[in-house]
Every structure is written in C-alpha cells, then in structure tokens.
Amino acid sequence: MTEKSVVVLDYGSGNLRSAQRALERAGAKVEVTADPQAAASADGLVVPGVGAFEACMAGLRQIAGERIIAERVAAGRPVLGVCVGMQILFARGVEFGVESTGCAQWPGAVTRLDAPVIPHMGWNVVQTGSGSQLFKGLDPSARFYFVHSYAAQHWDGAPEAVLTWATHQVPFLAAVEDGPLSATQFHPEKSGDAGAAVLSNWVEGL
DSSP states (O other): OOOEEEEEEOSSOSOHHHHHHHHHHTTEEEEEEOOHHHHHHSSEEEEOOOSOHHHHHHHHHHTTHHHHHHHHHHTTOOEEEETHHHHTTEEEEEETTEEEEOOOSEEEEEEEOOOSSOSEEEEEEOBOOTTOSTTTTOOTTOEEEEEESEEEOOOOSOTTSEEEEEEESEEEEEEEEETTEEEESSOGGGSHHHHHHHHHHHHHTO
C-alpha cells in the first residue's frame, strides 16, 4: 500500500510538531506547511488549532485557509479539524460576548460550556455515533484528552453526518464525520493509544 500524504496546515496555531509525529506514527507521510498547492494536493489535510477562535481565524485568513478547506471539501478530499481547528469549521464562534465569523462549512455557533469548572481539561469518554469510521474498533470505555472552554453544543448540519458526543456538565460535540470533512474537539495526538487509533482510522480512510 502506498504511503498516504498528509499536510498539517501551518497558520500559526496548534501543536504542529506533535500532530506531525502522531500522524507519522499512524502511517502517513507528513508535511507541515502553509503552501496552498501542497495543501490542495495531499491525500489528507489536518487543520490544528489552539487558543481563541478569532485569533485562529485571523491566522487562517492570512494564508487563505478558508478557501483551501472549502475547495478540498467541495472536491470530496479529506480534511480533519482538531480542537479549535474543529470549532472554526462552524459558521460562528462566540467568545467573551464577541461573535466571530468562522469557515461556515457547518451551520451553527461554538459557545461557552455552561459548567462550573472551565476549561474542561483532562480525560473523558465519548458516545460514538453509529457507523463511525474514526472510532472503528475502539472500546466504548476509551478516554480522550480534552482542553477547551467552548464547543459546538447543537448540530444543524447534514442529518446523515455521524456525531459523537461527550459531556462536561452539558453535552457537546466531541467529533463530527460529515463526508470528506471530519473533526475532533479532543486532541488525538495527546490521547494515547485511543487517539492514535482515531488517527490511524482517518489515515486508513484517505
């Protein structure tokens, strides 16, 4: 089997090297770059993200990242968003009362979790959606590493999308699989064997 090529999109946000190493362990040939041609031609594109929604969007706009993502999705070419890289795929993000525009691949808003302890930081189980490819072969008791204060808490996108939920006082989307576009709110690269399995499943599907 030929090695799958993956670009980790470098727009100034995210744990780029840890994502690179985790994807290489999953069997991919990985390049960290902002080059649009490389991002367009790779078998898979990973959009990382840490920090604030608006800051991530500002960095993404500087490299025309919205267009790179949109063109790949329109062509049916796989994209995986991670943490804030998942959040920015939604239409809007609301932080500190300020509303920011996202990539709008999915409708709806990312909002603050209504929980007494914020951020949601540490290991948590998920309720995997039926027919999931990302979580194929994983035990229902598998735990994943989260660190976030905001999340998508409703789904208004395609009804056929596979939704995986987690709960931190309130339910929120832990992962979405919607055709070529997938995303995880948790950090697979920090989630031990379970996260490695999710990345392997994604790479295998490229």
